[in-house]
Amino acid sequence: MNTQQPRTIAIVGAGVIGMSWARLAHRHGWQVVITDPRPDLGELVESEFGVGQRVSWTAELADAVHEADLVQENGPERLPVKQQIFTEILRAAPADAVLATSSSSITASLIAAGLGRAERIIVGHPFNPPELMPLVEVLPGNKTDESTVTRAVALYTELDRVPVVIRKEMPGFVANRLQMALTAEAIYLVESGVVDVKELDAIVQNSFGLRWSTIGLFEAMALGGGASGVRHLFAGLGTEVGKIEFGRPSTDPAVRGKLIEDIESAYGTGEQNFQRLVTKRDRKTTAVLEALTKADDQPAVYTSPNA
Amino acid sequence: MNTQQPRTIAIVGAGVIGMSWARLAHRHGWQVVITDPRPDLGELVESEFGVGQRVSWTAELADAVHEADLVQENGPERLPVKQQIFTEILRAAPADAVLATSSSSITASLIAAGLGRAERIIVGHPFNPPELMPLVEVLPGNKTDESTVTRAVALYTELDRVPVVIRKEMPGFVANRLQMALTAEAIYLVESGVVDVKELDAIVQNSFGLRWSTIGLFEAMALGGGASGVRHLFAGLGTEVGKIEFGRPSTDPAVRGKLIEDIESAYGTGEQNFQRLVTKRDRKTTAVLEALTKADDQPAVYTSPNA
Numbered sequence: 120m121n122t123q124q125p126r127t128i129a130i131v132g133a134g135v136i137g138m139s140w141a142r143l144a145h146r147h148g149w150q151v152v153i154t155d156p157r158p159d160l161g162e163l164v165e166s167e168f169g170v171g172q173r174v175s176w177t178a179e180l181a182d183a184v185h186e187a188d189l190v191q192e193n194g195p196e197r198l199p200v201k202q203q204i205f206t207e208i209l210r211a212a213p214a215d216a217v218l219a220t221s222s223s224s225i226t227a228s229l230i231a232a233g234l235g236r237a238e239r240i241i242v243g244h245p246f247n248p249p250e251l252m253p254l255v256e257v258l259p260g261n262k263t264d265e266s267t268v269t270r271a272v273a274l275y276t277e278l279d280r281v282p283v284v285i286r287k288e289m290p291g292f293v294a295n296r297l298q299m300a301l302t303a304e305a306i307y308l309v310e311s312g313v314v315d316v317k318e319l320d321a322i323v324q325n326s327f328g329l330r331w332s333t334i335g336l337f338e339a340m341a342l343g344g345g346a347s348g349v350r351h352l353f354a355g356l357g358t359e360v361g362k363i364e365f366g367r368p369s370t371d372p373a374v375r376g377k378l379i380e381d382i383e384s385a386y387g388t389g390e391q392n393f394q395r396l397v398t399k400r401d402r403k404t405t406a407v408l409e410a411l412t413k414a415d416d417q418p419a420v421y422t423s424p425n426a
Numbered sequence: 427m428n429t430q431q432p433r434t435i436a437i438v439g440a441g442v443i444g445m446s447w448a449r450l451a452h453r454h455g456w457q458v459v460i461t462d463p464r465p466d467l468g469e470l471v472e473s474e475f476g477v478g479q480r481v482s483w484t485a486e487l488a489d490a491v492h493e494a495d496l497v498q499e500n501g502p503e504r505l506p507v508k509q510q511i512f513t514e515i516l517r518a519a520p521a522d523a524v525l526a527t528s529s530s531s532i533t534a535s536l537i538a539a540g541l542g543r544a545e546r547i548i549v550g551h552p553f554n555p556p557e558l559m560p561l562v563e564v565l566p567g568n569k570t571d572e573s574t575v576t577r578a579v580a581l582y583t584e585l586d587r588v589p590v591v592i593r594k595e596m597p598g599f600v601a602n603r604l605q606m607a608l609t610a611e612a613i614y615l616v617e618s619g620v621v622d623v624k625e626l627d628a629i630v631q632n633s634f635g636l637r638w639s640t641i642g643l644f645e646a647m648a649l650g651g652g653a654s655g656v657r658h659l660f661a662g663l664g665t666e667v668g669k670i671e672f673g674r675p676s677t678d679p680a681v682r683g684k685l686i687e688d689i690e691s692a693y694g695t696g697e698q699n700f701q702r703l704v705t706k707r708d709r710k711t712t713a714v715l716e717a718l719t720k721a722d723d724q725p726a727v728y729t730s731p732n733a
Contacts, residue, residue, distance in 0.1 A: 246633045254632035281632045287620045294633045304607035313594045320642020325561035325588045326553045326601045328638030333710035335627020341693040346700040365607045382656045386648040393653040403640035403721045410717035414710045
């Protein structure tokens with residue numbers, strides 16, 4: 120690694136996630152090469168970044184990855200497609216490049232199962248949009264070597280992300296498992312008529328959403344117990360968690376259809392509406408990130424000691 | 427209600443939650459009367475607010491509530507104690523006062539079950555600390571009259587909180603049910619060795635914590651589906667949520683003990699440490715709230731259409 124040279128990232132797949140990775144790396148001074156089979160790739164890249172030396176595009180995957188420090192793959196969530204893409208990447212990428220997939224569900228072990236060499240393949244699962252959301256879940260597969268884990272963590276840290284290394288490959292990884300456990304209960308509560316979609320969102324946003332943007336879940340729990348600590352809290356909490364029967368979303372398509380209608384009616388539909396909401400989300404996210412950076416006595420980033 | 431006169435709040439119970447309600451009401455120009463049997467009440471109130479006309483204290487509950495617009499009870503979480511307190515409150519409070527409990531688990535219906543008149547008793551469950559966390563879950567009981575619901579929502583809104591009316595009394599209400607569904611899975615993941623306490627907190631804070639401070643859960647879901655909307659997302663999500671077997675915390679006391687030790691070792695113990703962490707939490711929470719207020723195109727508050 121020559122630290123005098125800017126890093127190079129190869130973005131494989133120019134969808135929403137891929138283009139956001141591209142903006143993140145570009146903002147950090149990296150060379151960006153974007154590849155995608157879509158016929159309008161050139162227009163897309165040039166309308167976003169202009170025509171410059173630091174962001175280029177090519178329809179040829181091999182050309183895109185051959186000088187990459189980090190290959191970030193954002194293709195379709197289908198295993199055979201991933202395996203084919205990674206076969207091509209392995210053939211053309213430098214021997215020390217980190218080969219990462221943004222997949223939220225396909226593990227490095229699954230991709231590796233179809234390939235001879237796979238020690239540099241790893242999951243680097245971002246939150247949408249990766250240019251704003253700090254977390255990257257880094258999941259090595261059963262063939263991934265340790266130096267790839269170390270290097271992936273270092274590269275994501277250079278991009279100002281917060282990589283957390285996860286050593287067990289479970290469905291949903293960690294963040295989505297947690298989200299989905301809560302979402303299942305949220306859908307149940309709305310489907311049961313306890314609250315409506317907007318009421319539930321107001322509850323989330325004005326309580327633990329706000330809380331968990333500032334401190335984590337276990338830290339909040341430690342403080343919930345008062346100065347006498349988490350021991351005190353757990354005495355009660357253990358019982359309460361045990362007592363509650365959490366709900367599950369209905370399997371009735373009519374009930375599901377009603378929920379979808381309720382969400383659409385609460386937040387609207389269509390391209391223009393979507394763009395307006397995304398702009399608002401990103402403006403608020405940026406504001407919160409800036410506020411947290413200023414308010415914290417320490418950097419908000421946390422790098423796994425496993426790494 | 428004479429809007430020329432400042433409102434009066436009676437704080438029953440001067441613990442962490444009660445004193446935070448007192449600061450909130452004081453900040454909004456309300457008269458505050460605090461009552462608690464603790465012998466050091468005078469010292470506590472005067473060290474917090476000085477000696478002034480707008481905040482007073484008394485050991486006599488009847489004296490505290492007799493001019494209140496809002497009685498906010500924060501006593502021990504034991505039903506017979508609540509019933510005794512509310513019997514005394516009913517005897518002394520004005521006929522149009524809202525009589526609210528901060529309880530997170532005892533419903534208005536349960537309190538009312540032991541009392542003859544209960545139409546003004548309601549749950550007004552805050553998040554800790556109520557002076558910073560906007561949400562107040564407002565739960566009428568089976569005897570609560572509609573004008574009490576309306577009045578409670580109006581008073582909490584005057585205090586710049588976000589009241590959400592919940593029409594079904596379920597264990598954990600809504601916010602804690604949601605939190606606990608996620609917390610159960612979080613404890614399971616730590617107890618299973620997938621991630622440690624600090625890694626889990628980093629994941630929460632840097633992904634959906636940040637997300638849910640800016641937009642709600644269903645709004646985030648609507649955006650996750652892209653411009654084609656939540657219909658698109660649900661096709662996949664329904665399947666994924668159904669596939670995951672969520673975990674539950676271990677019932678083994680040794681495993682629970684290890685978790686408590688891990689949290690204590692991650693975040694420390696003792697009074698000084700607690701105060702330091704609370705100060706940091708509150709500083710960051712304030713910063714995020716200010717940032718959200720500035721960044722939003724609309725006020726961040728949401729008042730239930732049920733109200």
